[in-house]
Structure formats: structure tokens, C-alpha cells
Amino acid sequence: AKEAGRPMDDIAERLEEVRERWVMRFSDAALRIAPAFTRAAEKTATSALKRSLSSADIPRVKFTMTPEMRQAVDGIVAENVNLIKSIPEKYFTQVQTIALQSITRGRDMNYMTEELQKQFGITRRRAENIARDQNNKATAELARVRQKALGITKGIWIHSGGGSHPRPLHVKANGKEFDLDKGMPVGDNG
Missing domain, CATH: 1.20.120 (Four Helix Bundle (Hemerythrin (Met), subunit A))
Incomplete structure (x- = not known):
């Protein structure tokens, strides 16, 4: 037992x-x-x-x-x-x-x-x-x-418009030029 x-x-x-x-x-x-x-x-x-x-x-x-x-x-x-x-x-x-x-x-x-x-x-x-x-x-x-x-060396940020809750920093960055080495400063939660 x-x-x-x-x-x-x-x-x-x-x-x-x-x-x-x-x-x-x-x-x-x-x-x-x-x-x-x-x-x-x-x-x-x-x-x-x-x-x-x-x-x-x-x-x-x-x-x-x-x-x-x-x-x-x-x-x-x-x-x-x-x-x-x-x-x-x-x-x-x-x-x-x-x-x-x-x-x-x-x-x-x-x-x-x-x-x-x-x-x-x-x-x-x-x-x-x-x-x-x-x-x-x-x-x-x-x-x-x-x-x-x-x-x-440069890119233009294009916001895809995907998702039902667009991240504000992603929308704001749309159309802006950025350095490919640095990336666009939109943050992980942007």
C-alpha cells in the first residue's frame, strides 16, 4: 500500500x-x-x-x-x-x-x-x-x-496600416527618412 x-x-x-x-x-x-x-x-x-x-x-x-x-x-x-x-x-x-x-x-x-x-x-x-x-x-x-x-544607407518609413490598434509612433513616423544603421526610433511599444 x-x-x-x-x-x-x-x-x-x-x-x-x-x-x-x-x-x-x-x-x-x-x-x-x-x-x-x-x-x-x-x-x-x-x-x-x-x-x-x-x-x-x-x-x-x-x-x-x-x-x-x-x-x-x-x-x-x-x-x-x-x-x-x-x-x-x-x-x-x-x-x-x-x-x-x-x-x-x-x-x-x-x-x-x-x-x-x-x-x-x-x-x-x-x-x-x-x-x-x-x-x-x-x-x-x-x-x-x-x-x-x-x-x-537611408530609408523612408512607411506605416503599413496593419492591425486594428496602430502604434502612435509608427503612424507619426510615416514618410520620414531614417538611417538604416540607426533604424527609426519608434521603440518596441511605439
Whole structure:
């Protein structure tokens, strides 16, 4: 017979085994997803730059993978691998806590369901925001490196008008010239 309190230890052990499996899955997936994401961002940035050059009647340019582009790509891949790998650690701990609280409440499945829905509704929105932000950052960085390789040093900020809540500093910067090395000072929350 199990001692009082031991079943909870068994459950915690099982949850830890599941966590370890998910950490491995996310680590493996990160090594596939991050490079694919970066290739897609690079293709988008290059296509947009080609369209811009073409509309300005600048002769066609053959883009190559410069050392600066390789460094930018490697940095974006590394950042995204780390983000993806952090997902199970952060969120599995929350799931584990909710599950154990449900058990200590006498297998309160209603509590567990409500907490998981509340937590992961927030998590889904956060994941969508992170994905959008990472995509925008990667595309902008790769475009900047490509432009610099062509000798372009200045840009004109164009507010996309995307999103239902435009950031005031982004709207205010629309049409203004900026130095590509310095970027447009609109801030992360701008």
C-alpha cells in the first residue's frame, strides 16, 4: 500500500517524464522550424526589395549570400531556436501546476478546464503576437542587410496600416527618412 502523499509524488514524476519528452520534441522541432522560418523571411525581404528597386527603375540586381547576410540569418535562426525551445519549459510548468492544483482539490476537473482555457487563451494570443513580431523583425533585418549590401544607407518609413490598434509612433513616423544603421526610433511599444 502507498503511504499518504505518495500518489502525488507518482503523479509529479509522470508529469516530469512528459515534460522531458515535450522539451525534446520542441528542441528537435526548433532545429527544423527556425531555419525554414528564416528562409521564408529572407525570401519575403528579397522579393520586396526587388519590387522596390524595379519600381524605382534601378537595374536588376543578382542577390548573393554575403557574409553580412549569413551573419543576420544565423542570428535570426539562433534567436528563433531559443524562443521555440523555451515554449515547453514555460508552459508545461503552468500546466503541471494547474493539474496538481486540480488533484489537491479532489480532482476538480471544472477548475482545471477553466484554468487551462483561461491560461492558454492568453498563451495563444501571446504566441500569435510573438510570431508576428519575430516575422516582422526578421524581415526588416534581412531587408536592411540586403539594402546595405547595395549601398543603400537611408530609408523612408512607411506605416503599413496593419492591425486594428496602430502604434502612435509608427503612424507619426510615416514618410520620414531614417538611417538604416540607426533604424527609426519608434521603440518596441511605439
